[in-house]
Amino acid sequence: MRSPGQVALALAIALFLGVFLVVPVATVVYVAFTEKGGGALTLINFVDFARTELFVRSFWNSVYVSAMTVVWASALALPLAYLTTRFEFRGAMLVQTLGFLPLIMPPFVGAVAMQLLFGRNGSVNLLLDEWFDFKIGFMEGLNGVIFLQAIHYFPFILVNLSAALRNIDRSMEEAAQNLGSHGLRLFRRIALPLALPGYIAGASLVFVKVFDDVATPLLLNVKEMLAPQAYLRITSIGIDDPMGYVISVVLIVVAVATMWATALVMKGKDYATTQRGGGGLARRQLKPREQVLAYAVVILILLLVLAPHFGLVLLSFATVWSFSPLPDGFTFAHYARVLGDSSVYIKNTLLYSGLAAAIDVVIGGAIAYLVLRTRLPGRQWLDWAASTALAVPGVVLGIGYLRAFYGVKLPDGTPLAALWIVIVLAIAIRRLPYALRAAYAALQQISVSLEEAAENLGATKARTVRRIVVPLMTGGLLAGFVTSFATAAVELSAVLMLVQSNSDAPLAYGLYVLMQTPAGRGAGAALGVIAVIIVAVCMWLSQLAADRSQRARGLDI
Amino acid sequence: MFRRSALAFAAPLALVLATGTAFAQAGKVTVVTSFSKDVTDPIKKAFEKAVPGATLEVQNRNTNAGVKFLEETKGNNQVDLFWASAPDAFEVLKGKKLLAAYKPKATGIAEKVGSYPVNDKDGFYSGFAASGYGIMWNERYVKANKLPSPKEWQDLAKAPYFDHVSISAPSRSGTTHLTIETILQGEGWNKGWRTIKDISGNLRQVTDRSFGVPEAVNSGQVGYGIVIDFFAFSSQGAGFPVKFVYPSVTTLVPANVGVVANAPNKAGAEAFIEFLLSPAGQEVLLEPTIRRLPVRPETYAKAPADYPNPFKDKNLQGLLTFNAELSESRTAAVDTLFDQLITFQLEPLKAATKALHEVDAALAKKDNAQARALAKEARDLIAAMPITDAQAASPEIKAAFTGGKEKSSRQAELEQQWSAFAKEKYAAAKAKADEALKLLR
Numbered sequence: 001m002r003s004p005g006q007v008a009l010a011l012a013i014a015l016f017l018g019v020f021l022v023v024p025v026a027t028v029v030y031v032a033f034t035e036k037g038g039g040a041l042t043l044i045n046f047v048d049f050a051r052t053e054l055f056v057r058s059f060w061n062s063v064y065v066s067a068m069t070v071v072w073a074s075a076l077a078l079p080l081a082y083l084t085t086r087f088e089f090r091g092a093m094l095v096q097t098l099g100f101l102p103l104i105m106p107p108f109v110g111a112v113a114m115q116l117l118f119g120r121n122g123s124v125n126l127l128l129d130e131w132f133d134f135k136i137g138f139m140e141g142l143n144g145v146i147f148l149q150a151i152h153y154f155p156f157i158l159v160n161l162s163a164a165l166r167n168i169d170r171s172m173e174e175a176a177q178n179l180g181s182h183g184l185r186l187f188r189r190i191a192l193p194l195a196l197p198g199y200i201a202g203a204s205l206v207f208v209k210v211f212d213d214v215a216t217p218l219l220l221n222v223k224e225m226l227a228p229q230a231y232l233r234i235t236s237i238g239i240d241d242p243m244g245y246v247i248s249v250v251l252i253v254v255a256v257a258t259m260w261a262t263a264l265v266m267k268g269k270d271y272a273t274t275q276r277g278g279g280g281l282a283r284r285q286l287k288p289r290e291q292v293l294a295y296a297v298v299i300l301i302l303l304l305v306l307a308p309h310f311g312l313v314l315l316s317f318a319t320v321w322s323f324s325p326l327p328d329g330f331t332f333a334h335y336a337r338v339l340g341d342s343s344v345y346i347k348n349t350l351l352y353s354g355l356a357a358a359i360d361v362v363i364g365g366a367i368a369y370l371v372l373r374t375r376l377p378g379r380q381w382l383d384w385a386a387s388t389a390l391a392v393p394g395v396v397l398g399i400g401y402l403r404a405f406y407g408v409k410l411p412d413g414t415p416l417a418a419l420w421i422v423i424v425l426a427i428a429i430r431r432l433p434y435a436l437r438a439a440y441a442a443l444q445q446i447s448v449s450l451e452e453a454a455e456n457l458g459a460t461k462a463r464t465v466r467r468i469v470v471p472l473m474t475g476g477l478l479a480g481f482v483t484s485f486a487t488a489a490v491e492l493s494a495v496l497m498l499v500q501s502n503s504d505a506p507l508a509y510g511l512y513v514l515m516q517t518p519a520g521r522g523a524g525a526a527l528g529v530i531a532v533i534i535v536a537v538c539m540w541l542s543q544l545a546a547d548r549s550q551r552a553r554g555l556d557i
Numbered sequence: 558m559f560r561r562s563a564l565a566f567a568a569p570l571a572l573v574l575a576t577g578t579a580f581a582q583a584g585k586v587t588v589v590t591s592f593s594k595d596v597t598d599p600i601k602k603a604f605e606k607a608v609p610g611a612t613l614e615v616q617n618r619n620t621n622a623g624v625k626f627l628e629e630t631k632g633n634n635q636v637d638l639f640w641a642s643a644p645d646a647f648e649v650l651k652g653k654k655l656l657a658a659y660k661p662k663a664t665g666i667a668e669k670v671g672s673y674p675v676n677d678k679d680g681f682y683s684g685f686a687a688s689g690y691g692i693m694w695n696e697r698y699v700k701a702n703k704l705p706s707p708k709e710w711q712d713l714a715k716a717p718y719f720d721h722v723s724i725s726a727p728s729r730s731g732t733t734h735l736t737i738e739t740i741l742q743g744e745g746w747n748k749g750w751r752t753i754k755d756i757s758g759n760l761r762q763v764t765d766r767s768f769g770v771p772e773a774v775n776s777g778q779v780g781y782g783i784v785i786d787f788f789a790f791s792s793q794g795a796g797f798p799v800k801f802v803y804p805s806v807t808t809l810v811p812a813n814v815g816v817v818a819n820a821p822n823k824a825g826a827e828a829f830i831e832f833l834l835s836p837a838g839q840e841v842l843l844e845p846t847i848r849r850l851p852v853r854p855e856t857y858a859k860a861p862a863d864y865p866n867p868f869k870d871k872n873l874q875g876l877l878t879f880n881a882e883l884s885e886s887r888t889a890a891v892d893t894l895f896d897q898l899i900t901f902q903l904e905p906l907k908a909a910t911k912a913l914h915e916v917d918a919a920l921a922k923k924d925n926a927q928a929r930a931l932a933k934e935a936r937d938l939i940a941a942m943p944i945t946d947a948q949a950a951s952p953e954i955k956a957a958f959t960g961g962k963e964k965s966s967r968q969a970e971l972e973q974q975w976s977a978f979a980k981e982k983y984a985a986a987k988a989k990a991d992e993a994l995k996l997l998r
Binding site: 035036037038044045048049051052053054112115116119120121122218221223224228232235236241243319320321322323324395399402403406407409414415417418496497499500501502509512513514515516517518520521 | 592593595633697768798901958962
C-alpha cells in the first residue's frame with residue numbers, strides 16, 4: 001500500500017511541519033542544549049532541572065492536575081454525550097453547541113468573570129457567607145486549577161466522544177440486545193468500548209493541554225506548575241536563562257510521550273465498524289420519569305460549565321462590580337464603546353480562524369490517513385511532530401516565527417513575518433493537534449473493508465479517498481474544524497508577538513489592548529461576549545449544515 | 558505598504574507651536590508601547606492634530622514582548638519608537654544597542670522628579686511623565702472585614718493585614734522592582750529585606766502581571782494592593798470603591814520614550830518626542846483616563862485641585878537619592894532573591910508569619926520573656942539572607958545571570974541554594990513560633 005501520491009503527500013506535510021513548526025521552534029529551544037554565555041553544547045541544564053526542587057515539585061503538580069482534570073472532565077462530558085446521542089432528546093443540538101462554549105473563553109476577561117463568580121469574594125462565596133457563614137475555596141491552589149480546567153476543557157471529550165458514539169454501528173447494539181443485554185450493561189459493554197477512540201482522543205488532548213496550559217494557573221496565581229514556570233522565565237526581561245527553554249523541551253517530551261502512550265493503548269484493537277450513513281446508535285425514547293432526571297442532569301451540568309459565560313455577560317453590562325454578588329448597576333455603554341472598533345477585529349478573526357481551521361482539517365485528515373492507512377516508514381513522526389505543537393508555548397512559537405521569517409524580505413522590503421498570513425499559519429500550527437486527534441479517531445472507526453470494496457470495484461486510491469473515506473469521516477473532521485476554529489478565535493499568546501498593525505489584528509488582540517487598564521473590564525467583557533457569540537453562531541451553522549448533509553446522504557444510501 | 562505611505566507624507570511640514578518648538582516632517586510614526594488605549598488614543602489624537610500630516614501607528618505589546626520583538630526584528634527594523642513605563646526595559650534595550658541617542662530640544666523640563674533623574678544620562682531615552690508607587694485598597698472589602706486604612710509600607714506587615722495584601726513580582730514588573738530597590742536602598746540590605754519579608758508574610762498573592770493587582774483589588778478578591786498610582790486613579794475614574802495613599806517613602810519613576818536604532822522614520826520619531834514634552838503634550842497627561850504626573854512643572858497650574866505635584870508636595874520630594882547604578886548592578890540578583898525567597902516559598906513564609914502574629918497577640922495578653930525571645934529568634938530566622946549586598950553586586954553572581962566567565966556557579970544552582978535556604982529558615986522560624994505559643998498557652 002505505497003503509492004507515489006502517498007509519498008508526495010507525506011513529503012509535503014513533512015515540509016510544511018518542518019518550515020512552520022520544527023525550524024522556528026528549534027531556533028528558540030536549542031538554547032536549552034547550550035551552556036549559558038558560552039554557547040557550547042551541553043546537557044548540564046537538564047541536570048540542573050532534575051536537581052532543582054522547585055522544578056521537580058512543579059512537574060509532579062502538573063501531572064497531578066492534568067490527571068485529575070481528565071477525571072473531572074470525563075464526569076462532566078459523559079452524561080452530556082450519552083444522553084444526547086443515545087436517546088431521543090429534544091434540544092440535543094443546542095446542548096452540544098452550548099456544551100462546546102466553555103472552550104471559547106476569551107483571555108483575561110474570562111479570568112475576571114470567573115473570579116467575580118467563584119473567587120474568594122465572588123458572588124457564590126459572598127452569598128454562602130451571608131446565608132450559611134462559610135466559603136468554598138473553588139479557586140484555591142491546585143484544586144482550583146483542576147476545577148477551572150475541567151470546566152474549560154471538558155468539551156474536548158464531549159465533542160470527540162459524541163462524534164464517536166454517533167458513528168457506532170447500530171447492529172452491534174442490536175446483536176447485544178438480542179442476546180439479552182440492556183440498559184447500563186449495554187452501554188458499558190458495547191457503546192463505550194466502541195466509542196473508545198473518541199474518548200481517548202479527547203482525554204489525551206485534555207491531559208496534554210492542561211499540562212501545557214499557562215493561562216489558567218497564572219490566573220489563579222498558581223506558579224508551581226511546569227508550564228507557568230517556563231512562561232515566567234521566557235518572558236522575563238533581560239535575563240537570558242536557558243531553564244525556560246529546558247522546561248519547554250520537557251513539555252514537548254511529555255506531550256509526545258502522552259500521544260505515544262495512547263497509541264500504544266489503542267494498538268492491536270479494531271474499533272472499525274462497517275455500517276455507515278444515517279445510522280449511529282438507536283435512539284431510545286425516555287420514560288417521563290427518566291426524562292425529568294435526564295433534563296435535570298443536563299441542565300445542572302450546563303449551569304455549572306456556562307457560569308463563566310454568564311459572569312462574562314453580567315460583567316459586560318455592569319457599571320461597577322466590586323465585592324458584591326451582583327453589579328451595582330447596568331449599562332450599554334461598554335458595547336457602544338467597542339462596537340466601532342470591533343468590526344475590523346471580527347472580520348480578521350473570522351478570516352484567520354476559518355483559514356487556520358481549514359488548513360488544520362486538511363493536514364490533520366491527511367496525517368491521520370497516512371498513519372492509519374499506509375505503511376510509509378516514519379509516518380508516525382508526522383503525528384508526533386504535529387502533536388508537539390500542543391506543548392510549544394505560544395510565545396516560543398511567536399519568537400520562533402519572528403526569528404525565522406522576519407529576516408526574509410519581500411520585494412518591496414517589508415518582512416515576511418509582517419504579513420497577516422503568518423498569523424494564520426501560527427494559529428493553524430497551534431490548533432493542528434485538535435483537528436488531528438479528531439480526524440484520527442474518525443478514521444479509526446471506519447472499517448478498511450469499505451475502502452477495499454471500492455478498490456476491488458476498480459476505484460483508484462485517490463477516488464476511494466474522495467468518495468469513501470472523506471465522506472465517512474465528515475463527522476470527525478467537522479468536530480476537528482469546529483474545535484480548531486473556536487479555539488483559534490481566542491488565541492492570543494503567539495498572536496501578540498506577531499501582530500504588526502491594528503488593521504491586521506484579531507479580536508483577542510483587541511481584547512488585550514482594552515484590558516490594559518482597570519477601567520477596561522466592562523469594554524473587554526463586551527468584546528469577549530461578541531467574540532463568543534460570533535464563534536458560537538458559526539459553530540452552530542456548520543453543525544446544522546453537517547447534520548443536513550449527513551441526513552441527506554443517509555437517505556441516498 | 559509602509560514605504561508608500563511614508564512617501565505620500567514626505568512633504569516637509571514645518572510647524573511652529575506656541576512655545577516656538579519646531580517639528581520636522583512627520584509621516585507615519587510607528588510606536589511599540591505597553592500603554593493602554595486609554596492612554597494612547599488621546600495622545601495620538603493630540604499629536605496628529607499638532608503635527609498635520611503625521612499618523613501614529615500604535616503597536617500594543619506588553620513590555621516584555623515589546624523588548625523581545627525589537628530584539629528579534631532588529632535585522633529589518635520597522636519600528637520608530639519604544640514607549641513604556643519601566644526604565645529597566647529601556648536599560649536592557651540600551652544595553653543591546655537597540656536604541657538611538659536623541660537629546661530633546663524642548664526646554665523647561667525638570668531634571669528630576671522626586672529623587673529619580675528624568676532622562677537617561679547617556680541620552681538614549683527621555684522621561685515624559687512620572688508615576689509613584691503606593692497602597693490601594695477596596696473600601697467595601699475593608700469595611701466588610703473591619704480592617705484598618707494603611708499609611709506606611711510597614712503598616713502592611715501588621716497582623717490585621719494577614720492574607721489581605723497583593724503585589725506583583727519584581728521580576729515581572731519593572732516598577733515593583735524599583736519599589737523593592739527603594740526600600741533596600743532606604744533601609745539598607747538586611748533591614749530592607751526584613752521589611753520586605755515582613756510585608757510578604759501577609760501576602761495573599763504574588764501576581765505575574767502588574768495589572769493583576771488592581772484587578773484583584775477592584776473586584777474585591779484582595780483588600781490591599783501595592784500598585785503604581787495611575788492604576789488606582791483610573792480605577793477611581795471608572796467608579797470603583799477604591800482608595801490610594803502614597804507612603805512617606807515612595808519612589809517616583811519616570812515613564813519613558815526612546816528612538817529605536819535604525820528607525821525608518823527618525824524625523825517623525827523625534828517629532829513625537831518633542832510633542833510629548835511640549836506644553837500641549839504634557840497637558841494631555843492630565844486627562845482622567847491617563848493621570849500621569851507631567852515632567853514640566855508649569856503644567857501643574859492647569860491640573861485639578863487634588864492633583865499630586867511632585868515639585869511641591871513634601872511627601873513626593875523623597876529623602877532618598879535613588880542610586881540607579883547600584884540598582885543596575887544587582888537587578889537580576891534582587892529579582893531572583895525575591896522569587897526564590899518569597900514568591901515560590903510563600904506558603905512556608907505565611908505559615909511562619911501567621912504563627913508569629915498569634916504569638917504577638919498572646920504576648921499582648923500575658924507577657925513571657927522566654928516566648929518573647931523565641932519570637933525574636935523566629936523573626937531573625939525569617940529575615941536571614943543567603944547573600945550579602947556586596948555578594949549580590951559581585952562579578953561572580955552577576956556572571957551567573959549573564960553567563961559571563963567569572964561565574965562561580967550557574968543560575969539554576971544559585972536558585973536551588975537560595976530556595977533551600979529560605980525553606981529551611983522558614984520551617985525553623987515556624988518551629989520557634991510554635992514553641993513560643995506552647996509556652997503562652
